[in-house]
Amino acid sequence: MGRPKSFEPDVVIAQAMETFWTKGYADTSPADLAEATGIGKGSLYHSFGSKRELFARALDLYDRTAAEVTEEFLARPGTTKERIRAYFVLLVDMDLDGPVRRGCLAQNTVSELGRRDEQATRAVRRMEERMIGLFTARLQQGQRDGDIDRALDARAQALFLQTALAGLRVMAKTFDRPVLHQIIDTTLAGL
C-alpha cells in the first residue's frame, strides 16, 4: 500500500545515465538530475539514496545495455573481421555524431572516479571482462567458421581488441572521422 511511485525507476535511471554520460559525474548536480528526470530532488533521494547510488544504478544499466548491443551486433551476418570492424565503426561514429563527444561511460568513470572509488573501478573491470569475453567468443566462432586463423590465441587477441577500442574512444575525443577509420583499418589489419 502507500502512495504509488509516479515514475518508472528504469526510465529515471536511463535518464540519469544519459546525464552522467554527457556531463560527467562531478559535473552532474542533483538539480541537473531533477531536471533531466522531471522529478523533485527529494524524490530522487527518497528512491535512490544518494547521487553515488543512483550513479551505480546508471552504470549497471550502461553495462547491460552495452553487452546486449555488442552481442547482437557481433552476431549479425558477416565474417568475424567484418563484424568487429563494423562494431568499431559504429561506436566511433556514434561518438562523433552526438552534440558532445562523451566517449564511453565506463572509461570516463574509471578516469574520473577510479582513483578514489574502488567500487567504480571494480564495476568497470567487470564490464571490460565481459567485453573481452564477447570478443573471445566471436573470435572462436570465427575459428570454427574458418574465417580466423586457428593458431590465433583468441583470448590474447580479445584483450588486444578491447585495448584498441579503449584507445579509439580516447582518440575519438580529439580526432576526426577519417583518421579514426584509418586507425580501425590498421588495428584490424592482422586479423
Next chain:
Amino acid sequence: MGRPKSFEPDVVIAQAMETFWTKGYADTSPADLAEATGIGKGSLYHSFGSKRELFARALDLYDRTAAEVTEEFLARPGTTKERIRAYFVLLVDMDLDGPVRRGCLAQNTVSELGRRDEQATRAVRRMEERMIGLFTARLQQGQRDGDIDRALDARAQALFLQTALAGLRVMAKTFDRPVLHQIIDTTLAGL
C-alpha cells in the same frame, strides 16, 4: 623592484601538476594546491590568476616533459620494435608502481574537461600530434636502419601506436602487469 617571489614558479607548477595528476582537476581544491606547494592560497591566485590557468601551465609542463622523455627513450640503442616495446612497458609499469593509478594526465584531462573546455581539448590534441610525430620519426628511422619494413605506412602505424598506448593506459587502471605486458606483445606483434 618590489618584493621578490619567495618561490620558483616552475617548481610550484611542477607540484601543482603532480597534484592535478594524482587527484584530477575537479578534486583538487585551491586548499590542496596551497598545501602541495607550501604557498598561501592568496599567493597562488596572485601569481597564477585562477585554478584553471594554473592547470593550463601544469598541462603545458606535462607536455614538454613527456615529449622530452619519449624522444630520449626512443633514441636509445636497440631496434625500433625493442625501443617502442620498452617505452610502452615503461609507461605501464610507472602507472602500476605508483600508490594510485593515475594514468596519463592528458587523457584524464580530455576525459574530465574535454566536453566543456575547448582549450583543454586542443592542448591534448597537440600533445597527441606530437607523440604521433615522434613515433612516425622513429619508425622512419627504423626503415632507414632496415629493422622496419619499407612498405609500412609510418604515419598510419604511428597513429595506431598512439591509439594502442592510449588504450593501454586505460586498461592499466583495472588490469595487472602480466596481462598488460601480454597486450603490449600482441600490439607490437605486427612490427
Next chain:
DNA sequence: CTGATTTTAGACCTGCAGTTCAAGAATTCG
C-alpha cells in the same frame, strides 16, 4: 630613510553541491 612597488597569507565572501526535512498527496486496508 622614505616612497613606490610587488609579494604574502590568511581572514573573509558568495554561491552552490549534496542532503535532509516537513507538510501534504495518493494509495490500500479494515
Next chain:
DNA sequence: CGAATTCTTGAACTGCAGGTCTAAAATCAG
C-alpha cells in the same frame, strides 16, 4: 470513512570550493 503507509516536493541546512581583499613584509630607487 479513517488509519496506516508510502511517495512528492520545494524549502531549509551545512560545508566547502573558488576566489577576493587587506594589512603587513620585503625589496629597490633616490
